[in-house]
Amino acid sequence: MSHFTKQIHSAKTIAITGHIHPDGDCIGSCLGLRQYILDHDPNKQVDVYLESVPAEFLFLKGAENIFLEPQDKEYDLFFVLDCSSVDRFVPFADMVDKAKILFCIDHHISNQGLGDFCLVDPQASATCEVLCQIFDMNEISLSCAECLYTGIVHDTGVFKHSNTTKATMTYAGNLLEKGVNCSKIIDETFYQKTFVQNLALGKALLNSSLEVDGQIIVSFLTQENLTEISASSADLNGIIDQLRITKGVETAVFLYPMTPESYKVSMRSNTKVNVSSIAQEFQGGGHIRAAGCTMHGTIEDIKQQIISRIQQQL
Ligand code: AMP
Ligand code: MN
Ligand code: MN
Numbered sequence: 001m002s003h004f005t006k007q008i009h010s011a012k013t014i015a016i017t018g019h020i021h022p023d024g025d026c027i028g029s030c031l032g033l034r035q036y037i038l039d040h041d042p043n044k045q046v047d048v049y050l051e052s053v054p055a056e057f058l059f060l061k062g063a064e065n066i067f068l069e070p071q072d073k074e075y076d077l078f079f080v081l082d083c084s085s086v087d088r089f090v091p092f093a094d095m096v097d098k099a100k101i102l103f104c105i106d107h108h109i110s111n112q113g114l115g116d117f118c119l120v121d122p123q124a125s126a127t128c129e130v131l132c133q134i135f136d137m138n139e140i141s142l143s144c145a146e147c148l149y150t151g152i153v154h155d156t157g158v159f160k161h162s163n164t165t166k167a168t169m170t171y172a173g174n175l176l177e178k179g180v181n182c183s184k185i186i187d188e189t190f191y192q193k194t195f196v197q198n199l200a201l202g203k204a205l206l207n208s209s210l211e212v213d214g215q216i217i218v219s220f221l222t223q224e225n226l227t228e229i230s231a232s233s234a235d236l237n238g239i240i241d242q243l244r245i246t247k248g249v250e251t252a253v254f255l256y257p258m259t260p261e262s263y264k265v266s267m268r269s270n271t272k273v274n275v276s277s278i279a280q281e282f283q284g285g286g287h288i289r290a291a292g293c294t295m296h297g298t299i300e301d302i303k304q305q306i307i308s309r310i311q312q313q314l
Contacts, residue, residue: 003117004134007103008037008044011077017049017096018081018127019088021233024154024189026082027053029105029127031062032147033079036131039141047075049092054234056189060150061143075099082127084111084285105130107155109276110285122287125163126155132171145178150185157241158186162289193238199229204239204254211307214248215314218307220255220263220299233257233264244268251275251310255302258294263302266292267310278309 001009008014016033018026027050034046048066057063070092078099083089084106089096096102102115107130109122124130128151140148152172156164159172176182193201200221208219219239226232236256243252251273255263265282267275268290275291284293295302 015075016079019083025126025151028147028151029081035144084108145175149175240266
């Protein structure tokens with residue numbers, strides 16, 4: 001029996017969490033794991049804790065039961081998914097600390113072995129793909145398959161990023177066989193944007209500039225920009241992807257405010273630059289072609305620091 005199966009068997013109470021600002025892979029993997037466990041044993045207690053759940057993911061089974069705030073509870077087993085370090089699950093860190101066993105499942109190259117058990121496959125496109133490796137494909141329900149498919153769609157940018165492999169497509173194909181409605185999931189969770197999200201994209205494109213002979217594109221949104229269009233950080237997914245596909249660009253950088261003194265830095269590269277190593281220099285992390293970190297200072301300072309790091313690699 002694998003560690004995974006053994007730990008689930010012996011735990012009476014199980015909790016699952018993922019990283020702050022949860023994305024499709026984070027939400028899909030947390031809900032997919034919950035569903036897989038419940039499909040095998042409906043009497044198990046399996047609670048999911050996430051900081052927020054964007055409206056487009058609320059159709060996934062179990063999304064309505066997600067706890068948005070920590071509780072004063074001690075679990076036998078706590079899964080931490082799609083998350084490479086403790087500072088990424090801050091709101092629930094105390095709860096995770098109190099749990100008897102911490103089991104981490106992830107695909108971030110920057111994950112150095114979090115928890116008592118840690119399964120990390122940096123070759124996997126998504127944490128949902130790592131779950132496909134662990135789960136018995138014959139025992140995945142349609143509800144579980146929808147969660148896993150959503151996660152893979154999001155972390156591969158609909159099967160187009162360089163992390164998409166033959167294995168990714170095979171797992172996705174197996175999930176489709178369970179009856180997943182791929183057009184609906186792709187359109188309604190990935191491509192569809194609210195009016196406010198489109199305004200944020202438009203503003204970010206107007207704020208963008210080309211640097212280093214057009215090899216780098218940098219953009220930002222200020223708190224004033226966000227306030228003006230009533231947008232929040234949850235409305236900014238996908239902006240970095242639009243920047244990255246600008247003709248001639250190797251690396252895209254996008255900043256948005258976290259606090260009055262700090263900015264979230266998102267980076268994507270096309271073929272050359274290892275953005276994960278740059279993010280790690282600033283205590284962030286991610287993957288070779290998609291990474292992020294939080295930095296203190298003015299937009300101008302942060303831009304210059306990041307541009308010089310990218311330039312060293314070009
Ligand atoms: P994002 O730019 O937020 O879409 O993130 C790109 C990738 O980098 C994702 O896989 C994130 O999980 C990871 N990442 C982003 N920000 C951080 C951070 N502050 N620390 C560690 N990993 C991060
Ligand atoms: Mn993620
Ligand atoms: Mn992921």
